[in-house]
Amino acid sequence: MYAFDLVRPATLADAVAAMAHDEAQALGGGQTLIPSLKARLASPATLVSLTGIAEMVGVCRGDDGAVCIGGATTHAQVARDVAAHYPALAKLALGIGDPAVRNRGTIGGSVANNDPAACYPSAVLASGATIVTNTRHIAADDYFQGMFTTALEPGEIITEVRFPVPMQAAYIKFEQPASRFALTGVFVARYADGVRVAVTGAAEQGVFRWSDAEAALSAQFAASAIAGMAPDADGMITDLHGTAAYRAHLVGVLTRRAVEAA
Amino acid sequence: MKVTMTVNGATCSGEVEGRTLLVSFLRDTLHLTGTHVGCDTSQCGACVVHVNGRAVKSCTMLAAEAEGATVATIEGMADADGTLSPLQQAFQDHHGLQCGFCTPGMVMSAAALLAENPKPTEHEVRHYLEGNICRCTGYHNIVKAVLAASGQDLPAVAAE
Structure with missing residues (x-):
């Protein structure tokens, strides 16, 4: 990888200051960024490591009942500490990558990167979560803006993600066995005011809400309510692992499985 | 920059660049070559070591991020007399x-x-x-x- 200056701030304030450098890039757990640097797909002049900032690590319940997860919290810690509060989210975290990856990778890093096949974006969108940064709060519906694209401004850091806890939820991932990313994954969350269904791994635009299924499941929360349904294959990803039509089919199947598992 | 960490119970220091990987520090600076680099893309796991008690892929962590950490490698698994764990x-x-x-x-x-x-x-x-x-x-x-x-x-x- 190309040389860069590494900064390891101990406070969020110092991290924000370091991010003001030209061509600065935040480094979460590095499980995507470090391989990208090795491949010279990224060449930041300054890398700002967020893993030494104690105030950005941990899980708590907000006054409104939301599960609040610090941006630099690892997947492994989410799997452990969220299990009692939001089991479907903890289970999602436990299925990311492998144990060593989960011990480094962070929720903030995953959500900032917005890989079209990452697991977390589906939970964030299906939960109607709030992305908290050093400057503002961003609703999940406004945050994801396409493959590897988000509402984050240059220099902005995800400090926390706040998840309203649903009455029922489940995440079902059809795993690509080599990478352990989602070939397609569906997160279903049922709230008092309706059901939200978010799909990852399937669409060229990245994570998206399947509104037809949301309407049907909000009327009746049962797999039979969406029997035979699948989203349009237009805009789905075709690659060596599967065609657009295959992924569209998977979305229907996995959504039904998620409803049954919720 | 200088980094210091505890590796298999011993305090170890060395000069690294920002981009130096933990596995490179272990192998090239400390000459602990038991930790292997297989794929160098965080998929194969040949480079797994423990950092503060947790398994991590040392090819996908910067050495400077292990500053002050307790690191365990394969060399620390057997007893000093060579008796295997x-x-x-x-x-x-x-x-x-x-x-x-x-x-x-x-x-x-x-x-x-x-x-x-x-x-x-x-x-x-x-x-x-x-x-x-x-x-x-x-x-x-x-x-x-x-x-x-x-x-x-x-x-x-x-x-x-």
Whole structure:
């Protein structure tokens, strides 16, 4: 990888200051960024490591009942500490990558990167979560803006993600066995005011809400309510692992499985 | 920049660049070459070490991020007189290695599993070793070794 200056701030304030450098890039757990640097797909002049900032690590319940997860919290810690509060989210975290990856990778890093096949974006969108940064709060519906694209401004850091806890939820991932990313994954969350269904791994635009299924499941929360349904294959990803039509089919199947598992 | 960490119980320091990987520091600066680089893309697990008690892929962590950490590598698993740890001995007894390239990572991942879960099921062992790739053994003897090291009776593992 190309040389860069590494900064390891101990406070969020110092991290924000370091991010003001030209061509600065935040480094979460590095499980995507470090391989990208090795491949010279990224060449930041300054890398700002967020893993030494104690105030950005941990899980708590907000006054409104939301599960609040610090941006630099690892997947492994989410799997452990969220299990009692939001089991479907903890289970999602436990299925990311492998144990060593989960011990480094962070929720903030995953959500900032917005890989079209990452697991977390589906939970964030299906939960109607709030992305908290050093400057503002961003609703999940406004945050994801396409493959590897988000509402984050240059220099902005995800400090926390706040998840309203649903009455029922489940995440079902059809795993690509080599990478352990989602070939397609569906997160279903049922709230008092309706059901939200978010799909990852399937669409060229990245994570998206399947509104037809949301309407049907909000009327009746049962797999039979969406029997035979699948989203349009237009805009789905075709690659060596599967065609657009295959992924569209998977979305229907996995959504039904998620409803049954919720 | 200078980094200092505790590796296998000893305090170690060295000069690194920002981009120096933890595995490079261990192998090239400390000459602890038991930790291997297989894929260099965080997929194969040959480079797994423990940082503050947790298994990580040392090819996908910067050395400077281990500043002040406690690091354990395969070299620290056996006793000073060369007596193998029970887990290492189980790999030998159950033929859990052939070429040996993946073995350091397998042993360190398995040790992390047994620290978290002293009596894992066969399924739990296989699930935990998902990030460690072996191209020789077909995994069965590795799984047997880990189960044996946990002190459990050894059932016939799946696919036998």
